[in-house]
C-alpha cells in the first residue's frame with residue numbers, strides 16, 4: 653500500500669490474516685530479524701520487480717509489526733513524511749506524516765525508491781538511524797523518540813542511479829544493506845507458478861526464456877525482464893491469453909519501444925514457448 657502526502661490516518665497496515673508468500677533466496681530473513689532485534693535500519697538494494705516489497709511485507713507479518721509504505725517521488729517533501737499543520741475550519745491542526753506515525757506506533761516504515769526523493773527530504777531520516785532514534789518535528793518545535801519496535805527500511809535500485817541522482821554516502825552508510833536480485837531458476841519457477849497459477853512446466857519455460865532475455869541488458873535495454881513481469885505474463889496465460897501474446901504485452905512492450913529490441917526479445921520467447 654502506498655501512502656500519499658497527508659494520508660497518514662490510513663497509513664498503518666496492521667499485520668493479520670495469512671502471511672504473504674515469500675520464498676527466501678539466501679539468509680535475508682535471518683539477517684533482517686537480527687537487524688530488527690538490534691534496532692538497525694535496513695536498505696534493500698536491487699532491480700525493480702525482484703521481491704523487495706514482498707520481502708518487507710513478509711517480514712512485517714513474521715515479526716507482527718504494522719507496515720507503513722511510502723512510494724517516494726521527486727515531489728515528496730520532508731513535510732509529506734514528517735507532518736504538517738492543516739486548516740480545519742478556523743483552527744490549525746497538526747497532522748502526523750507517515751514517518752512520524754510509524755515512529756510513534758512502532759511500525760516498520762518502508763520508503764520505497766528513496767533516491768527519487770529530494771536530498772533535503774532524505775536527510776530527515778538521518779536522526780532516526782542513529783542510536784538515539786529520534787525524529788525532530790521542526791514545524792512543531794518538538795522532537796519525538798521512536799517507539800522501541802519502530803524500524804526504518806528503504807529500497808534502492810542501483811541500476812537507475814546517475815551521478816546526478818544517487819543516495820549520499822552519508823545516507824547509505826547508515827544502513828545494513830541487503831542485496832536482492834532475480835531469484836535463481838530453481839526458486840523463480842515455483843514463485844512464478846504459485847503467483848500466476850501456471851503449471852510448473854510452463855512456468856519453467858517462461859523462466860528459461862527470461863534468463864536468456866536478461867542477457868540482452870547490455871544491448872541497450874534499461875530494464876530487464878523482472879520476476880514481476882513473469883508473474884504478469886503467467887497470470888495472463890493462466891487467464892486464457894495465448895502465451896506469446898501474453899509475453900508481448902506483459903514483458904516485452906513495457907520494457908522497450910525499440911522495434912528491433914522487441915523483435916529480439918520475442919525471438920527468445922518464441923524459441924521457448
Ligand code: ADP
Pocket residue numbers: 673674675676677699700701702703704705706707835843847879880883
Ligand atoms: P520490488 O519491490 O523489488 O520491485 P516486488 O516485491 O513487488 O518487487 O516483487 C514483484 C513480484 O514478484 C511480487 O509481487 C511477487 O509476485 C514476485 N516475487 C519476487 N520475488 C519473490 C520471492 N522471493 N517470493 C515470492 N514472490 C516473489
